[in-house]
Amino acid sequence: MGSKARDSRQAILDRLRSREVTPVELPAIFGDDSISQVAIGFDDPPTQFAGTVEAVGGLCLQVGSMQEALNKLEQDEVYRDAARRCSLVGDEIPGNVNLQEIEDPHELSSLDFLIARAEFGVAENGAMWITDRDIRHRASLFITQHLALVVSRQSIISNMHQAYERIGQPETPFGVFIAGPSKTADIEQSLVLGAHGCRTLTVFLVDEPA
Amino acid sequence: MATVSEHPEKAAAYIADRSRSRWHDGALWFVRSKRDRMAHSLPEWERLRSTASQIKAHTIANLPEILQQFEANAKARGVHVHWAADAQEHNEIVLEIVRKQNATRVVKSKSMLTEECHLNPHLEANGIEVIDTDLGERIVQMRGERPSHIVLPAIHIKKEEVGETFAKYLGTEPGASDPQYLTEAARQHLRSKFLEAEVGITGVNFAIAETGGFVVCTNEGNADLGASLPRVHIACMGIEKLIPRLVDLSVFVRLLARSATGQPITTYTSHFHGPRPGCELHIVLVDNGRSRIRDSDEFRSALGCIRCGACMNTCPVFRRSGGHSYDAVVPGPIGSVLSPAADTKQHRSLPYACSLCGSCTDVCPVKIPLHHQLLTWRQQIASQGLLPVSKTAAMRAGSMLFQHPRIYALAGALGRRALRWLPKSWIYNRANPWGLDRDLPEPPVESFRSWWQTNRQGTSVDEGMKSKGAKNGK
Numbered sequence: 001m002g003s004k005a006r007d008s009r010q011a012i013l014d015r016l017r018s019r020e021v022t023p024v025e026l027p028a029i030f031g032d033d034s035i036s037q038v039a040i041g042f043d044d045p046p047t048q049f050a051g052t053v054e055a056v057g058g059l060c061l062q063v064g065s066m067q068e069a070l071n072k073l074e075q076d077e078v079y080r081d082a083a084r085r086c087s088l089v090g091d092e093i094p095g096n097v098n099l100q101e102i103e104d105p106h107e108l109s110s111l112d113f114l115i116a117r118a119e120f121g122v123a124e125n126g127a128m129w130i131t132d133r134d135i136r137h138r139a140s141l142f143i144t145q146h147l148a149l150v151v152s153r154q155s156i157i158s159n160m161h162q163a164y165e166r167i168g169q170p171e172t173p174f175g176v177f178i179a180g181p182s183k184t185a186d187i188e189q190s191l192v193l194g195a196h197g198c199r200t201l202t203v204f205l206v207d208e209p210a
Numbered sequence: 211m212a213t214v215s216e217h218p219e220k221a222a223a224y225i226a227d228r229s230r231s232r233w234h235d236g237a238l239w240f241v242r243s244k245r246d247r248m249a250h251s252l253p254e255w256e257r258l259r260s261t262a263s264q265i266k267a268h269t270i271a272n273l274p275e276i277l278q279q280f281e282a283n284a285k286a287r288g289v290h291v292h293w294a295a296d297a298q299e300h301n302e303i304v305l306e307i308v309r310k311q312n313a314t315r316v317v318k319s320k321s322m323l324t325e326e327c328h329l330n331p332h333l334e335a336n337g338i339e340v341i342d343t344d345l346g347e348r349i350v351q352m353r354g355e356r357p358s359h360i361v362l363p364a365i366h367i368k369k370e371e372v373g374e375t376f377a378k379y380l381g382t383e384p385g386a387s388d389p390q391y392l393t394e395a396a397r398q399h400l401r402s403k404f405l406e407a408e409v410g411i412t413g414v415n416f417a418i419a420e421t422g423g424f425v426v427c428t429n430e431g432n433a434d435l436g437a438s439l440p441r442v443h444i445a446c447m448g449i450e451k452l453i454p455r456l457v458d459l460s461v462f463v464r465l466l467a468r469s470a471t472g473q474p475i476t477t478y479t480s481h482f483h484g485p486r487p488g489c490e491l492h493i494v495l496v497d498n499g500r501s502r503i504r505d506s507d508e509f510r511s512a513l514g515c516i517r518c519g520a521c522m523n524t525c526p527v528f529r530r531s532g533g534h535s536y537d538a539v540v541p542g543p544i545g546s547v548l549s550p551a552a553d554t555k556q557h558r559s560l561p562y563a564c565s566l567c568g569s570c571t572d573v574c575p576v577k578i579p580l581h582h583q584l585l586t587w588r589q590q591i592a593s594q595g596l597l598p599v600s601k602t603a604a605m606r607a608g609s610m611l612f613q614h615p616r617i618y619a620l621a622g623a624l625g626r627r628a629l630r631w632l633p634k635s636w637i638y639n640r641a642n643p644w645g646l647d648r649d650l651p652e653p654p655v656e657s658f659r660s661w662w663q664t665n666r667q668g669t670s671v672d673e674g675m676k677s678k679g680a681k682n683g684k
Contacts, residue, residue, distance in 0.1 A: 026268040027268075105438060109405055127479065179474070185471070
């Protein structure tokens with residue numbers, strides 16, 4: 001590439017600069033009004049969130065503790081049948097795959113079940129924010145056959161404006177909003193869950209007063 | 211020089227199968243209805259649209275500064291940034307990165323830019339296997355076709371046909387057409403491709419100048435598997451994909467999936483800010499004619515397009531004639547604006563594949579005045595002398611007719627008689643494509659002119675209008 005690439009960079013910038021375009025002011029996202037005044041807000045964000053998670057194909061279970069989450073998992077056939085399980089939520093939920101011991105993410109191809117923590121959830125679309133801060137292989141989130149996410153009931157906010165306000169500046173190389181299980185409708189608009197990523201998504205909405 | 215492609219001819223071939231055309235129309239109207247429900251569920255929808263439009267207008271006006279800011283911030287995060295003036299340079303840059311890895315297997319998630327640059331044939335000609343991993347794109351790739359829609363690449367294909375294709379290439383049961391079964395087969399097939407791949411290529415939905423990062427949205431998770439398993443990730447983007455601030459994403463993410471498929475958000479909205487430890491992340495910034503569109507006061511705002519496809523789903527012409535009839539990488543209303551900018555002669559018929567109903571403009575989440583731009587293209591195509599004789603001759607005749615009242619009166623009288631007396635085959639024939647699907651009205655017994663002379667004798671038309679105006683108090 002060398003000098004040619006540098007030339008193209010300069011050529012593109014010169015071309016763009018050769019045409020002055022009437023400036024347009026960059027708008028404040030919501031002018032002088034606060035987000036809550038002009039964007040949709042919910043009286044009870046956690047309840048709205050639980051409903052939206054189900055609407056986008058997930059299963060939302062409201063629990064009082066991680067122990068209760070484990071009890072629910074053990075009643076779940078998918079979890080019971082999962083041979084290779086990975087837990088990123090602490091010892092309360094055990095696993096038999098340790099991401100820290102894995103060098104190459106390709107070794108995760110046989111992962112059956114992953115349970116991880118989301119930083120917060122968004123009521124308007126059922127999305128949850130997860131970063132690779134504590135996840136050694138981000139591939140684990142996508143390659144696992146089944147995914148469970150734990151999110152605090154107290155973390156649920158109404159809309160995406162509040163979400164990006166909360167994210168601030170990204171500190172880690174990767175962050176993702178996940179809303180529901182992987183899906184496709186590419187064959188005649190028929191919705192099929194489990195395209196390339198997780199086949200099922202279980203959300204544990206856990207009550208964790210500060 | 212590319213050959214001239216005529217939309218009416220290609221559309222005629224598609225419409226010949228009436229039941230398929232109707233089925234396609236219905237499938238897209240279903241998506242459009244879902245979009246409407248989502249848009250109406252947000253009281254702030256119109257405010258979001260105008261904010262988005264303004265953010266994009268600001269970005270395009272300040273593009274050189276914003277691109278440089280993005281480059282500096284991306285580099286600071288350890289990202290390799292490349293610049294490509296055109297499609298060929300883009301393809302060479304990607305090939306060189308792949309070659310440096312001694313790689314021969316590449317997985318690619320959906321990217322209209324790589325379609326535009328014809329990246330796949332370039333890599334394949336150099337001995338590299340490229341697998342499209344979006345299910346719709348994989349179906350189209352196996353069949354040796356092109357996507358017919360930017361969000362729903364296989365919307366033109368029936369499930370029975372997908373079954374035939376998969377039986378041939380993936381060994382599924384012949385005759386099987388259950389979407390669940392077929393999707394599962396594709397999942398197994400593509401998992402092995404993800405695990406084998408040495409390089410993953412993705413597109414970019416939004417790139418953020420302030421942070422040097424970018425966002426990719428999918429429902430299937432294919433971009434994420436492609437970007438998190440291979441050691442090298444190449445993200446290809448047009449220079450118009452920039453937005454200034456991270457917080458701007460809140461506006462665009464709220465608009466994109468709602469406009470595209472009527473979902474509140476895509477399943478995965480992934481934010482990439484630097485490579486994985488020990489891995490490489492490359493971004494290729496591509497111009498390929500975008501700076502030329504930016505030069506134009508009329509078409510500049512088309513660079514704000516976020517590729518949601520809403521204008522296609524609502525377009526009465528697209529819904530019936532199918533995406534392939536446009537013979538362009540981006541079809542539909544936005545494609546009919548962008549394609550003539552790339553090659554006016556080749557795509558000269560596209561701005562006419564439009565009834566000027568304005569529905570595209572109404573649904574566009576960034577408020578591109580699409581039908582106005584299509585009308586502007588018609589003027590430019592006519593003034594560049596690119597119209598076919600069938601159109602120019604008729605327009606010259608029309609112009610002559612309207613400039614000469616006597617000839618106009620004579621033509622009217624002849625026309626009324628002709629419609630009454632001539633055999634149908636004289637009116638509805640090959641020379642009159644307008645009559646192919648339309649019936650002319652019953653000719654009136656007399657013209658307005660002769661009615662006036664009988665009933666308002668003594669006053670000229672002009673005087674009549676004046677006295678009417680006076681009555682109305684003007």
